[in-house]
């Protein structure tokens with residue numbers, strides 16, 4: 001019965017007037033990749049590799065990593081799979097990279113920052129990703145979580161290049177990266193906006209705290225303005241900008257993201273059919289108009305209400 005509720009969509013995401021928007025899936029392991037393929041995902045926009053090793057106290061060997069990555073790539077032959085390097089820290093501690101005590105883990109040595117302390121862990125992972133990519137047919141892109149500066153981007157792109165990984169990108173989930181998207185995307189091949197953390201850091205509201213849910217809302221106009229700034233940087237450098245946070249799974253917000261210039265949306269496989277249906281009923285110019293309305297709103301509630309009212313398909 002549960003399987004029956006997971007509707008699929010066929011083929012390729014597009015707006016009513018045919019503008020392509022790749023609809024991708026967020027996965028954490030082989031089972032997730034199989035579910036994503038079954039739901040019709042065009043590829044993987046976020047492979048959360050840390051999910052493969054949450055119970056590990058020691059760094060997994062390169063061989064162990066290759067064995068974890070290959071089945072995910074194998075589920076999408078000829079398709080794009082965006083592999084995120086370990087996003088350890090805060091809500092996802094990995095003892096082999098984040099063992100130290102910190103007063104503010106969400107603001108601490110997490111994500112790409114762990115490579116300051118243990119650069120070899122990143123290099124081993126890139127080696128494993130390169131080996132897995134060499135053994136499977138998927139089109140492998142690699143991205144780093146929690147990038148905040150141009151220098152971090154340069155270092156990550158160089159580390160990928162040393163392992164022969166040419167499609168190296170960054171996640172935009174720290175407001176500084178959104179504001180510097182132009183120079184960052186002069187170095188990186190692509191950006192993927194992590195709206196969960198971007199919202200947490202823009203609003204200074206812990207994403208796990210239910211009592212602050214009104215602040216932890218990606219409809220907050222301040223968050224939308226950071227997304228707009230990221231897309232502007234992407235357009236300046238002619239680099240693709242995707243979204244892989246929960247925002248991509250909200251059909252009305254997906255319309256706004258497309259209107260802001262996002263070219264791919266990556267989400268839980270369950271959400272693909274609903275997002276595809278709303279985009280298919282809305283043309284690009286309408287997406288742009290509704291994006292303007294949302295960005296110009298003065299509250300998350302106003303933005304959400306105005307956009308939903310402008311989308312009869314959701315009624």
Ligand code: PEP
Nearest residue numbers: 173194195196197244245
């Ligand atoms: C995000 O922050 O939006 C994101 C996609 O990454 P994660 O949820 O894994 O932190």
Ligand code: MG
Nearest residue numbers: 173194196197
């Ligand atoms: Mg994140």
